Amino acid sequence: MANSVQVEQKGKTQWHHLLARMLEESLTRLNISVQTDVAVVSQPPEADIILLRREGKAWTDEQKAWLADGLRDTSARELLIEFKFTESLSEYAIEQTISYSYFYRTKHNLNHDELQSFLLIAKTPNTDILERFGYEKTALSGVYVSRYPLIHSVQIVLLNQLTDEPHNAVVKCFASKEQEWRKGFATLNHHPWPGKSKEFDWITIGLGRIRMNKAVEDMDIGWTPENLMDFGKELFESVMNHISSEELLKFPIAVEIWQQGEQKGVQKGMQKGMQKGMQKGMQKGEQKGIMVILLDLLEQRFHQVPDWVVSKVQTADTALLRAWSKRIIHANSIEDIFV
Secondary structure, eight states: OOOOOOOOSSSOOOHHHHHHHHHHHHHGGGTEEEEEEEOOSSSSOOEEEEEEEESSSSOOHHHHTTSOTTGGGOOOSEEEEEEESSOOOOHHHHHHHHHHHHHHHHHTTOOGGGEEEEEEESSOOOHHHHHHTTEEEOSSTTEEEESSTTTTTEEEEEGGGSOSOGGGHHHHTTOSSHHHHHHHHHHHHHSOOTTOOHHHHHHHHHHHHHHHSHHHHHSOOOOOHHHHHHHHHHHHHHHHTTOOHHHHTTSTTHHHHHHHHHHHOOOHHHHHHHHHHHHTTOHHHHHHHHHHHHHHHHHHHHSOOOHHHHHHHHHOOHHHHHHHHHHTTTOSSHHHHTO
16 A cells, blocks of 8 residues: 555654543543643643543543543542653653642642542563562552552553453553553454544554554654554555455444445445345345345444344335434444434
8 A cells, every 4th residue: 555644754753642642532522631741830841641631520431431440440530641652660750750740730729639640551560660669469450559658649550461351452552562452452443332433443543553563663753643543544445445345344433434435436345235236126125235234233333233123124215224324323322323
């Protein structure tokens, strides 16, 4: 594929910006704001951190579905995250996070229980440095808390040690061990994620490709969230030009591509099916094809298709089947499609 995406040739990739963009695409719609390069004092410089701030009194189950262990287990309204992708745990990293936490809390007049700070670390540190700073395992795999009062305010999350639960998938994509970050991408691709946007899929595809090419990951080519998303979109569209209808139905955003395929010729397999139905001159045959595709997509999205839905689909005309198909990508529940 001739890649037209241009990346910055000066400066290193800001990995916390890439993580923040993935969090933004998944959390903003759930009333959680995501900020980067947050000002922790009245004057510059800003800090290379990610700040999550929720609305409401408590984290909802829908919000927790996207938050990793440790982050989803605090009652604090704001989460300050220092993310280390190329470095591991160090005294400087701990001091840095404690300072950011103190200055941010002071500037915004927050109580201690209103802000929780985390060190997300891609490269697993040696056990001796964890012991030196009093960090001990918690009941959650990969989450550590220090027994020392001053450092206790900063929890450590080791991405390589997080479980394979879906709520850990986004951050596991940034783990240092290949078997772990591959698990993260696999979960994002196959787990049903209601409300996941096409932009989230594109940046996930782009990130997965550069992670698979270790040489590209290590180069100082300056990937940004924007050009990474464009890269992922190009890869996705390239694949769509050569994929079969059966394989296409495995993608979470297949419905949207199906709709675009009628105009752009992206979805060749389905177009051929529709053309064949028209050549036969049998509207009933076309209707049956759409019905089968619709039921398959419903099962892919919601896992179980109630009997009343099957009955509706089997007795509907072609126009109604098309209308229902277009609603799948935006529906939060199966009931929303058939209102």
